[in-house]
Amino acid sequence: MQFQDDIIAYTERAALGALMLDGDQLAQVSRWLRATDFADPWHGEVFKTLLELHRAGGTTDPQALGAALAERIRPRLADLPRIHEVLAATPERPDTLTYTRHVAETGMRREVGLQGVLLEAGALGAAQAGESRTMTGTCDLVDAALDTVQERWDRSRGRTPTAGLGPVRLRAMAQDPARFLRADRQVTAGPRRDVGVERVNERRLMASLMLHPSAIGGVAEWLTPANLTDLACRAQFTAMLDLTRTCTGVDPVTVMWETQKLVHVAQEPVDLAAVRAAVEEVRLHGEAPERLAANVAGDQLRRIAENATFHIRTQAGNSMLDVGEAIGVGRAFTTTLRRVATALPHERLDTGDRHLALVPTPALDNAAGQASAAVMSR
Known part of the structure; x- marks a missing residue:
């Protein structure tokens, strides 16, 4: 909705303006806020530049920001007049932590809502290959992303993180924004459910x-x-x-x-x-029965993953619900998908000698x- 988009953009500008005026807040804010949380890519670049200035021990005032931004992404892309728009949106006594929490929450909801398409791609791959590794690997990746969001959500609320972070490799992969585009292309190009x-x-x-x-x-x-x-x-x-x-x-x-x-x-x-x-x-x-069970399991994976996309996106998009609730829905679906995937062999075996739970x-x-x-x- 246009109204909601306008509010998000307005809040992002206010958050950046507040950080320009009080760069010391960046040390705390950076514990939960990411550049990808900003819906406007230019706002994300401004945030990255502010972080670089702060970590280098420099000032974060508008003049320093403009010079650093132009150097980072070239003057044309820096679009320096927009810095004045940022300052104009900033109240006289900005509440920096509140604004940045709002921006982070929007980004977290967006990230959680996108996890469903990864599950759909994993289910499609597992069903087509007749093996479970694709599905369980995707569930591991989604859980790593949900754990990271849970950690950031807890930190933004001043709570001790409760989620156990997964392997570093998975956490790095979970932060790759291109994974959603690849998954969406795979699902779009794949056959529809029959x-x-x-x-x-x-x-x-x-x-x-x-x-x-x-x-x-x-x-x-x-x-x-x-x-x-x-x-x-x-x-x-x-x-x-x-x-x-x-x-x-x-x-x-x-x-x-x-x-x-x-x-x-x-x-x-x-x-x-x-x-x-x-x-x-x-x-x-x-x-x-194990072969026929594998066929049904593949069908079940795709159906459940489709439901996951709808429910996770709906929960994440409902601002009346806590982000943690949307994360819980995502974890419930990965648990279910892992259980169904046990009906498939871990790897595809051309010999047909599949090791399954059905004996x-x-x-x-x-x-x-x-x-x-x-x-x-x-």
């Missing part, structure tokens, strides 16, 4: 779990019925989880019997013929397979 394909993947996974019940526990570690997009699959997975908890045998007949009791979950009668066809297809092709037990799976064959032969 909900139809996602539902087919879910149906095939449910069919495979009916044939390989020993894999149900492993899938349940990262997938819940509520996260399935296909309502019939929600009911089937709920039934399988209930049967597993009660140590009841799991096979297509038992699952479908229990599923018909869960019409309130599926919201409509489950198509028995479609389920039987899916079970038969999976059985004939001998598709292992079928032959005895249980053979029993389920025999029951399925009996049903399909009817």
Whole structure:
């Protein structure tokens, strides 16, 4: 909104003017304020110049600033008449710390709000490659950025930082502003989600779990019925989880019997013929549950990352909420994405010999397979 943009620009000018008049405040302000927090790039250059003057032991008055700025970025880009605009926006008795906190908060909210696109790019890469390393690495990077913002937020409020800073390498990478542009280009150029394909993947996974019940526990570690997009699959997975908890045998007949009791979950009668066809297809092709689980996990990563982009941006953009709350939302999504990524191998293996959490037990799976064959032969 134009009004909000005008207020931000006005506050940035007032903050810079206050720092020009009282350069001693730069030592404290620099603990939480960055040049990238300024929405106006020229304001960011002015702040960098003020910091350089202060650290060199020089004065930060308008004349010294103008000369140093022209030397740093050349006279044309320095646009020295704008320094008068900065001074004109500065009250007679400026509250330097308050103004700079406002500028820093705006920058922090902007930085937190952009983390979602990184998660989308990581999810896309992991889904396409069929491996978890891309997703977990992206989550590490996002968490490092959130930790850094949390530290700055605490310092700007006069609190002892509570976030544990990650490795220096990750912290440096998290401060690269170009990473957002690269991620956005990757997401824009990548294929869009196909909900139809996602539902087919879910149906095939449910069919495979009916044939390989020993894999149900492993899938349940990262997938819940509520996260399935296909309502019939929600009911089937709920039934399988209930049967597993009660140590009841799991096979297509038992699952479908229990599923018909869960019409309130599926919201409509489950198509028995479609389920039987899916079970038969999976059985004939001998598709292992870990492979089908990896497909669904890739779909889940992309869906969750899309939701993350919306919710993180919404929370960060709501000035009525504490920045720490937006950071908490971001961390909740990285935790969820890491958990789902465990269904994928750490690295892509061309041999197909993937090491996953799903380890079928032959005895249980053979029993389920025999029951399925009996049903399909009817």
